[in-house]
Structures are given as C-alpha cells and as structure tokens.
Amino acid sequence: MRLLEEKIKTDGTIISDQVLKVDSFLNHQIDPVLMKEIGKEFALRFANEGVTKIVTIESSGIAPAVMAGLYMDIPVVFARKRKSLTLIDDLLTASVHSFTKNETNEISISKKYITEEDRILIIDDFLANGQAALGLVDIVQQSGAAVIGIGIVIEKSFQQGAEILASQGIRVESLARIASLAEGKVEFLNEK
Amino acid sequence: MRLLEEKIKTDGTIISDQVLKVDSFLNHQIDPVLMKEIGKEFALRFANEGVTKIVTIESSGIAPAVMAGLYMDIPVVFARKRKSLTLIDDLLTASVHSFTKNETNEISISKKYITEEDRILIIDDFLANGQAALGLVDIVQQSGAAVIGIGIVIEKSFQQGAEILASQGIRVESLARIASLAEGKVEFLNEK
Ligand SMILES: Nc1nc2c(ncn2[C@@H]2O[C@H](COP(=O)(O)OP(=O)(O)O)[C@@H](OP(=O)(O)OP(=O)(O)O)[C@H]2O)c(=O)[nH]1
Ligand SMILES: Nc1nc2c(ncn2[C@@H]2O[C@H](COP(=O)(O)OP(=O)(O)O)[C@@H](OP(=O)(O)OP(=O)(O)O)[C@H]2O)c(=O)[nH]1
Numbered sequence: 001m002r003l004l005e006e007k008i009k010t011d012g013t014i015i016s017d018q019v020l021k022v023d024s025f026l027n028h029q030i031d032p033v034l035m036k037e038i039g040k041e042f043a044l045r046f047a048n049e050g051v052t053k054i055v056t057i058e059s060s061g062i063a064p065a066v067m068a069g070l071y072m073d074i075p076v077v078f079a080r081k082r083k084s085l086t087l088i089d090d091l092l093t094a095s096v097h098s099f100t101k102n103e104t105n106e107i108s109i110s111k112k113y114i115t116e117e118d119r120i121l122i123i124d125d126f127l128a129n130g131q132a133a134l135g136l137v138d139i140v141q142q143s144g145a146a147v148i149g150i151g152i153v154i155e156k157s158f159q160q161g162a163e164i165l166a167s168q169g170i171r172v173e174s175l176a177r178i179a180s181l182a183e184g185k186v187e188f189l190n191e192k
Numbered sequence: 193m194r195l196l197e198e199k200i201k202t203d204g205t206i207i208s209d210q211v212l213k214v215d216s217f218l219n220h221q222i223d224p225v226l227m228k229e230i231g232k233e234f235a236l237r238f239a240n241e242g243v244t245k246i247v248t249i250e251s252s253g254i255a256p257a258v259m260a261g262l263y264m265d266i267p268v269v270f271a272r273k274r275k276s277l278t279l280i281d282d283l284l285t286a287s288v289h290s291f292t293k294n295e296t297n298e299i300s301i302s303k304k305y306i307t308e309e310d311r312i313l314i315i316d317d318f319l320a321n322g323q324a325a326l327g328l329v330d331i332v333q334q335s336g337a338a339v340i341g342i343g344i345v346i347e348k349s350f351q352q353g354a355e356i357l358a359s360q361g362i363r364v365e366s367l368a369r370i371a372s373l374a375e376g377k378v379e380f381l382n383e384k
Contacts, residue, residue, distance in 0.1 A: 022278075
C-alpha cells in the first residue's frame with residue numbers, strides 16, 4: 001500500500017535492525033485518515049469472502065480493525081490481554097509467548113462473540129514472530145468459526161511470523177512488507 | 193444521544209446497581225457504525241473550538257476517539273497504562289487510582305505528542321469515579337496544552353466523576369447520562 005509505505009519512510013523511526021517505531025501514526029498517536037485508508041484496503045482485499053466479523057487484539061489493532069469493520073459493515077471483537085471489569089463470561093483463551101520478555105501471557109475473547117457460523121478476518125498492526133496472530137487463530141478455531149484470513153498493517157518479513165502462517169495455509173494480506181531494517185533504512189519487499 | 197440510549201436499553205446488561213455491561217457494542221465487541229455516529233456527535237458538540245488533537249486512553253476509548261478524530265480531521269493519541277516496546281521517549285505521566293482494585297497505576301503519553309500549542313479534546317468510553325479522566329486532564333495540563341473539554345460515551349451520573357470535573361470548570365459532553373442502574377433497569381437523566 002503506497003500511502004502506508006510513504007508514511008513509514010517519512011514518519012517511521014528505526015530503533016534497531018529488528019524494530020521499527022511508528023508511534024507517530026499507529027502505535028501511540030493515531031492518524032485517523034490513514035486508518036480509514038487502511039480499513040478500506042483490507043475491505044477491498046477481503047471482499048466477497050462472506051466475512052461476518054473481524055477479530056483483533058488490544059490496543060494497536062483496534063483502530064485499523066474498526067475502520068475495516070466500518071467499510072465491511074461488520075462487528076469487530078478485540079481480544080483482551082488482561083482481565084477487565086466486564087470480561088466475566090465463558091472465555092476462549094490462548095497462550096501468547098513473548099520472546100523479548102521471555103514470558104507467556106493468556107489472551108481471551110468471550111465465547112458469546114465468535115460462533116461456528118462466523119467467517120473471521122483477523123487484523124493486527126504488526127506481524128513479527130507471529131505469536132499474537134497464532135493465538136488469535138487458535139481462539140477462532142476453538143470457536144468452530146472459519147479463519148478467512150489475516151490482515152496485517154506492517155509485516156516484518158525478515159522475522160518468522162509470515163512464514164509460519166503461510167505454512168499453515170492461512171491467507172495473509174500485509175499492507176507493508178519490510179524485508180530489512182538494517183543500516184538504518186527501511187527496505188520493502190517489493191524494492192528488492 | 194438517542195441511538196446510543198436505545199442501544200444501551202436493548203443490548204446493555206445490568207451487572208449490579210453500579211455496573212452496566214456493554215461488551216456487545218463498546219467494551220469487547222465494537223459496533224463500528226455506532227462508533228462512527230458517536231464520533232460524529234462528539235465532532236458536532238466540539239466544533240468551532242479549534243481542537244487540534246484528541247487524547248484518550250487504551251483500550252475502550254480508542255474506537256470512539258478515532259472516529260471523532262476522523263470527523264474532526266485531527267490526530268488521536270492514546271495514553272498507555274503499561275510499558276510498550278516503543279514507548280521510550282520522555283513521558284508525561286499521571287497516577288490513576290482504582291477504587292475497586294484499591295491500587296494506583298501510572299498512565300503515560302510521550303511528550304512528543306502534546307505540546308503547549310495544542311487544544312485538546314479528551315475522549316473516553318465511561319465516566320464513573322473520574323480517576324482516568326482526571327489523570328488525562330493532569331497529563332494535558334503538564335504539557336501546557338489547553339483542555340477544551342471531555343467527551344464521554346456513557347456517564348454514570350450517580351457516581352462522582354461528572355461532579356468532580358464540573359467543579360473544576362471542565363466542559364463535559366456525555367452522550368448518555370445514567371441516573372440509576374437500580375432495580376435492574378437503566379434510567380437516563382433526561383427521563384427523570
Ligand atoms: N512498533 C513496533 N512494534 C513491534 C515491532 N515488532 C513487534 N512489535 C510489537 O511488539 C509487541 C510484541 O512484543 P512481545 O509480546 O514482547 O513479543 P516478541 O518479543 O515475541 O516480539 C507487540 O505489540 P502489541 O501487542 O501490538 O502491543 P499494543 O501496541 O497493541 O499494545 C508487537 O506488535 C516493531 O518492529 N515495531
Ligand atoms: N462496562 C463498564 N465499565 C465500567 C463501568 N464503570 C467503570 N467502568 C470501567 O471500569 C474500569 C475502571 O475500573 P477501575 O480502574 O478499577 O476503577 P474504579 O474501581 O475506581 O471504578 C474502566 O475501564 P477502562 O479503563 O476503560 O478499561 P478498558 O475497557 O479501556 O480496557 C472504566 O471505564 C461500568 O458501569 N460498566
């Protein structure tokens with residue numbers, strides 16, 4: 001997605017050869033117009049698939065997911081990483097491992113909001129090691145719903161997540177695919 | 193806001209005489225079309241105020257805030273309740289006390305995203321004890337920016353938050369104002 005790639009080049013900051021900071025428009029400050037364009041793009045790529053609902057995870061997945069839900073005219077459910085005041089129903093849960101923190105966390109979605117009739121589009125902001133995406137796939141599969149595909153805003157193609165998902169036969173649509181963050185510059189896959 | 197009140201009556205669940213559960217359209221599952229209408233309503237109420245940016249707090253404030261930001265064509269910043277991978281800049285922080293959990297937490301926003309030139313609209317999903325709203329006001333004031341007002345989706349008028357903010361001279365626009373959750377029914381302020 002050209003607009004997104006341009007935004008990454010002008011407003012993204014490379015923190016290390018593993019980490020791209022996009023706090024100015026996606027992860028802390030949010031650019032609503034860009035989110036709308038991202039939502040529209042996901043809606044285009046997953047049109048005609050009979051998607052009934054979008055599943056994402058708090059917090060950075062919410063804005064892109066809600067915009068996609070608006071264009072597709074379907075509800076959006078976000079997985080919780082921690083207990084909340086009203087998250088008290090029967091829960092579908094999955095474990096998500098963090099390599100950086102070397103810890104495993106549980107994520108949850110109420111059974112009420114994904115049923116076996118659903119056709120689910122998973123959306124998240126980053127695809128890196130893929131643990132969060134795999135956790136969301138696990139939850140959707142537990143409910144009996146179909147995983148139609150995964151929409152990712154920024155994929156770090158040099159990390160394992162994209163490959164793991166592809167090897168599971170899951171369709172992944174990433175709006176920006178980063179081949180490398182080495183030597184202080186962002187190199188997209190299509191530039192190679 | 194009539195549409196919101198109707199949604200609360202049909203899809204809200206009263207958990208106790210203190211707590212209204214709206215997980216089916218606001219706090220876990222999100223109704224994007226409703227969020228868009230909520231965003232439009234906030235944009236209308238705070239039009240012509242020269243608002244430059246919206247400040248909210250993860251997670252449930254994000255969807256309403258992003259829709260308001262879309263209508264007002266301004267950026268949205270969400271306060272973090274916990275460290276994140278890229279939240280490493282100089283931070284503005286505030287303490288937020290939880291009466292239920294009897295604990296105090298720190299919320300943060302990077303100094304980069306609120307400066308003294310800004311005119312800030314704060315948006316959040318619920319106004320109850322007001323601690324989160326007060327924390328956001330504190331952060332905005334630390335930056336030197338002006339607090340133009342606070343937009344709340346659901347205000348529980350029987351709790352102290354609304355009154356505390358009013359007593360500080362802060363303009364609060366709540367789209368639904370609940371006078372009571374007693375006896376298993378939602379009573380809005382304008383129904384009394
Ligand atoms: N900005 C940025 N973030 C990255 C990058 N690579 C991974 N992340 C984010 O970091 C978080 C993952 O950290 P960990 O759970 O510790 O996982 P990991 O060490 O196995 O990668 C996720 O945030 P999250 O769960 O999405 O958090 P939130 O923002 O939704 O709160 C993920 O999206 C990157 O290059 N840049
Ligand atoms: N559904 C619902 N939620 C209520 C109600 N009253 C307060 N809350 C939410 O509960 C959370 C506040 O809990 P605490 O921090 O423990 O505060 P408190 O005990 O002093 O009220 C906030 O969630 P939050 O920080 O907004 O969490 P998140 O949803 O953004 O993750 C607030 O919005 C209510 O009647 N119904």
